Amino acid sequence: xxxxxxxxxxxxxxxSQRSSDxxxxxxxxxxxxxxxxxxxEFVPLWQIAVYFVYAMRRVDCPTCGVKVEKIPWCDGKxxxxxxxxxxxxxxxxxxxxxxxxxxFDTTWQNVFR
Numbered sequence: 001x002x003x004x005x006x007x008x009x010x011x012x013x014x015x016s017q018r019s020s021d022x023x024x025x026x027x028x029x030x031x032x033x034x035x036x037x038x039x040x041e042f043v044p045l046w047q048i049a050v051y052f053v054y055a056m057r058r059v060d061c062p063t064c065g066v067k068v069e070k071i072p073w074c075d076g077k078x079x080x081x082x083x084x085x086x087x088x089x090x091x092x093x094x095x096x097x098x099x100x101x102x103x104f105d106t107t108w109q110n111v112f113r
Contacts, residue, residue, distance in 0.1 A: 032058040032066050040073060041080050043087045044104055052081065080110055 034055045042050040057069050073081045080088075088111050091100045101108040 030060050032060045034058070035068065039079065041084055041106075041110075042073075043081075043084050047105070049105065078113075080113070085113070 034057050037053050037055045040052040040054065042052055044050055052073060054071070056071065058066050059069065060066050073083065075082065078085075088100055088104065088106070091103070092111050095103070097108040097111040100106075100111045
């Protein structure tokens, strides 16, 4: 096989491994579709807003039905990354919620959560 076919096969194996993480059962499952792109807010760098933009995949699990993949940087329907939430939490111990929100150009509700 050529290098391109090897690379395609490797990417198929990687996709199969990722879809196993989607199910939470560590078993590969067929892909279903992709959801619309979502923006996940990350820790700002030098007062510049940073976002992860990602279209989450859905997998058709034979036992559970259609499930959305689990992503390592966020949980549930939250729009803030886990890292950013911990970052805001650390600052909220030192400043008021409003002070943290003003310092990092976010809302006090994001600091509160």
